[in-house]
Structure formats: C-alpha cells, structure tokens
Amino acid sequence: MLRPGMVSRVADREEGVSDALVRVFAVTAAALLLATPALARAEGLTLETGSPDALCPELEATRDAVRRRLGELVVPGGSFRARYTIAHAPSGTPRDFVRLELHGPDGTLRLERDLPLEESCSTMAEVIALVLDRYFRALLADEPGAAEASPPQLAPAPPADAADAGAAAPARVAPADSAPTRALLAAELGVQSAAGPMLGARALVELWPHLYAGTALHVALTAQRETLDGGGEVSGRCAAFRLFGAWGGELGPVLLYAGPGFSFRLTRGEGEGLDDGQSGYRGTWAVGLDAGALWMPGGGWMLGAVADLDLSITNLGGRFDVQGQSDEVLKPETLQGWFGVAAGYGF
8 A cells, every 4th residue: 555655755756857857858859959940951962742632642752751761861051862753755766754953052954864763653762862862972973082971771672673764864064044945736616706717727936934836827717697687698708817925823733824815807708689790808806815635645645625714905006898788797706715626636
C-alpha cells in the first residue's frame, strides 16, 4: 500500500518528468522547424517543379530521393536550384519526358536533360536524384583535393534501364534568349450567326511562352437569302479571313487561349427574278475576340473548340443595293458570333 507522502513524491517526480518531456519536445520541434528549409533544399540545393499538378514524380518524394542520394550539399555564398517539368513533344522520341534543369548560385543554367517518362513515378524521382548526384560528383572530381573528400551516402540505385536512360540523356545548355516555337494546324466545322454552317482551317503559332498568333479562313456552305418587297430574291455566300493574337496557357493536356483579332469578309451577292439580274461583291471589316480550348492528348493530334465574337465596322465596308429597294439588302449583322469544332495536328 502507498502512503500519502509517497504518492505526493511520485506525483512530483511525474510532473518533473512531464516538464522535461515538454521541454525536449519543444526544443525538438523548434529544431525541426528551423531545419525543414535546409532539408527541403539539401542545404545548398533547392528543388522545385514546374508542373505541380502532374504529381509524377511527386515533389516531396523527389526531394526525399535527392536527400537520400546527395546527403548534405554545402555551397558557400548561395545555393543551386533544380527544377523539373513534365513535357510533351508532338513528334520525335521521346514523346513524354521530364525536363530537368539545374541553375547555379549565380542563376546560370548549368545542366538540362530530358528524361524519358517511361517508368513509374517513384522511379523517375530516383532517376532525377541520380542525375543530380552524378553532376555534383563530377563537379567535385574537378576540384583540388577531391580524392580526400568524403562522398555523400548513396541510396540504392534505381533499376538499370531507368538509370541508364537518365544517364545517357545528353546534357546541353540552352541559350538564355531562346524561345520555344510550336505550331498547330486544324480543320474546322462550325456555325456563324449570319452565314450559317461554315467549313474552314486554322493555324496557331506560339511566338513566345504563353503568347500566340493565329489565322483562320472560313467558307460558308450555304447561301444567305432575302426576299425583296417588289418580288425577286437575292442571295449571298461569303468567305471570312481573320488574324488574331492571344495569350494562353496549358491546363493539363488542354491549351486555353484568348485574345483580340480582326476579320475581313468577302460576300458574293446574286439577284434572282430581277430585271437586270445583277450580281456583285461586298467586303466588310470587323474587330472582335477569339478564344479556343484545344485538347492535345499526345502524339501530335489535337481536338478542340473555337469561338469568336465580332463587331462589324459597316462604315469601312461595301453594301448591296437593289434598284427600287429602299433599304440595303443582305445587310451584315452588327454583332456576329462563330462557334466550331476543330481537329488537327501540332508540330
């Protein structure tokens, strides 16, 4: 049986132990919080991703793989920055790959490699870690006294085929002022508010990241008709050419873009049941907005939806007039919309 005094001493001892545990926990937590940024960048290396929603490889898993393989990297006066991004090529081999870039403490690009995305996500994390490890080992080997240096502890290597694929990828340094160029060609079928169904083609070129220029040509499949007050009928079929610029970005495999544009519409009008049976051409101008959503699942092929909304500038265009008719015939709509579906190929 425990006496009251003994219970009190035991309770005091437990409180002392609890206080000590609380202090140890607080110190440990503070140390972990302070160490977390260093752990995330392996001291002298910051690792980030340009495609966080892709989740392959997952950022934290890749950081863990780099830490296990590199150990501790100390860079006086700065740190290296590694960045990997999921990329897709419309043609060539590989079609799907991970682009790994390594920038030095001064911001210059030291290493760029395209790693084929043919393995599991966990394996890709190990491949990235292996490529970085080999780069720093080679860098260390060039330093005086490297033979006496203690190499970082290595984790088990990934499968040979994946490691060899990463190691075999040729290192190259891209010019600082280089810009990717991508072009898309597509056939379209859609409906225009005034002209009805139209068939056409579209071209889109990426001039700079997120900046696009495009052109489109549409031809009406049916003629627009109008009955005259005094008898007879006029009809017109048009073709529209447009130029536009746009800003856009990729949302997974979908390219979204929108921007301003202008169009020129050429219409041939013909009279039926008129005394002189006249015919002629009319040109009209319009300014508006172009937008598109293009799904690019891979392999270069593309499916999408495109739309535009135009405001006609009637003062700059011609008109159709019929003798004895007080109003203009086949008058263009002030506001015209177009919606279509597109299928094409990118390269």
